Amino acid sequence: MSTTNKHHRMKKSALLVILMTLGMTLFSSGASANFSISPSVENRSMRFQIQSGAQQTGYAYIRNTSEDATQVHIYANDGAKTNDGHFAVKLPTEEQTGLGIWTSFDQAVYTLEGKESMDVPFHIIIPPGIPPGVYSGGLALEEFSEPAGGSGGGTSVQIKTRGVVPFFVEVPGEKISDLEFNSFSQQQTANNKVFFTMQFTNNGNTALILKPRIKISSFWGLFSDTITDDDIQLYMGENTEFRVNWENKPFFGFFNAEATVAYYENDIINNVETLIGEKTATVSVTVIPWMTIFVLLILLILVAALIIYHKNRIKNLKKNSSTYVVQQGETLNEIAKKSGVNWEVVAKLNNLKPPYELTPNQKILIPPKK
Numbered sequence: 001m002s003t004t005n006k007h008h009r010m011k012k013s014a015l016l017v018i019l020m021t022l023g024m025t026l027f028s029s030g031a032s033a034n035f036s037i038s039p040s041v042e043n044r045s046m047r048f049q050i051q052s053g054a055q056q057t058g059y060a061y062i063r064n065t066s067e068d069a070t071q072v073h074i075y076a077n078d079g080a081k082t083n084d085g086h087f088a089v090k091l092p093t094e095e096q097t098g099l100g101i102w103t104s105f106d107q108a109v110y111t112l113e114g115k116e117s118m119d120v121p122f123h124i125i126i127p128p129g130i131p132p133g134v135y136s137g138g139l140a141l142e143e144f145s146e147p148a149g150g151s152g153g154g155t156s157v158q159i160k161t162r163g164v165v166p167f168f169v170e171v172p173g174e175k176i177s178d179l180e181f182n183s184f185s186q187q188q189t190a191n192n193k194v195f196f197t198m199q200f201t202n203n204g205n206t207a208l209i210l211k212p213r214i215k216i217s218s219f220w221g222l223f224s225d226t227i228t229d230d231d232i233q234l235y236m237g238e239n240t241e242f243r244v245n246w247e248n249k250p251f252f253g254f255f256n257a258e259a260t261v262a263y264y265e266n267d268i269i270n271n272v273e274t275l276i277g278e279k280t281a282t283v284s285v286t287v288i289p290w291m292t293i294f295v296l297l298i299l300l301i302l303v304a305a306l307i308i309y310h311k312n313r314i315k316n317l318k319k320n321s322s323t324y325v326v327q328q329g330e331t332l333n334e335i336a337k338k339s340g341v342n343w344e345v346v347a348k349l350n351n352l353k354p355p356y357e358l359t360p361n362q363k364i365l366i367p368p369k370k
Helices: 003-022 290-319 332-339 343-349
Strands: 024-027 035-039 047-049 055-064 070-081 087-089 103-105 109-112 117-125 133-145 158-171 179-188 194-202 207-218 224-228 232-234 239-245 253-267 272-287 322-325 363-366
Touching: 035 070, 035 133, 035 158, 055 070, 055 109, 055 133, 070 103, 070 117, 087 133, 087 158, 109 117, 179 253, 179 272, 194 207, 194 232, 194 253, 194 272, 207 239, 207 272, 232 239, 290 343, 332 343, 332 363, 343 363
Parallel strands: 047 158
Antiparallel strands: 024 158, 035 055, 055 117, 070 087, 070 109, 070 133, 103 117, 133 158, 179 194, 194 239, 207 224, 207 232, 207 253, 253 272, 322 363
């Protein structure tokens, strides 16, 4: 794995740990949040096991970080996936089908005095008949204000900032770990960068951890490279796309890339990973520096044009030149000055080489005066 990918992986892994344990605050306006939300000491892992048709209460810790009183709105949304396969939370405007509608609160709005903090209870009620599986969601906290003079006497909420902490629920039952390796492809950009893309779908009901790697070798066995990156967490029914840059790509060649993904069942309650299996796919890669070839071709055309121009110029000069017979003691420079032409042109026209010595009665061509 390249050094850049290693550093990138370490930073992403650290971010995931913070996200799972302390929550994440998102800023919609660029201003600093005046509040925070994180797991309560009552349930730091934010992982619950609840039977279908049962319910359980958890707690979130909210805090006003400013000196002034503020009102906050708390609610739940379903979990989602970012484009690079990491945890996210649906927006309130998106359809909620899981924990976003199975989670309720004693009250939706809390008033926090300056520096005040509290544990807020939330209730997860799993409807009867919900199939076994791991479900993800997020508790969202928003600061809001009610603008004066609202139309129609209604209340309008102005969102300033948003904080999110993820939580997970396992509905126990028969576990099915089924990963579909949808596709593996390569793409090349105009500046000759190569990217590999893998797409996966979790068709089972368990949480899966994917550990992808790509092994690249030349057809002649003279080159090999391996690309790895972050582990990917994939929950029930989710699909994701894994895209990585081939940083150690050679300048030119024909290669075979084999993608292998080892996938593990992630027991979210006991925090245990169990290897389920591996899946592979291959793709051919042709690395041709088309832009460099194009530039070299243009340069070759220019050089060829200059050579042709030079040859034609000499040919025309010879055609229009007169013959001069060298006298005793004459030099090339003297003859050129007497004829009113450049001595270097006379030398090139007659293919004379240093030290440009002439002999009596030698015939040379003299180009016409300009």
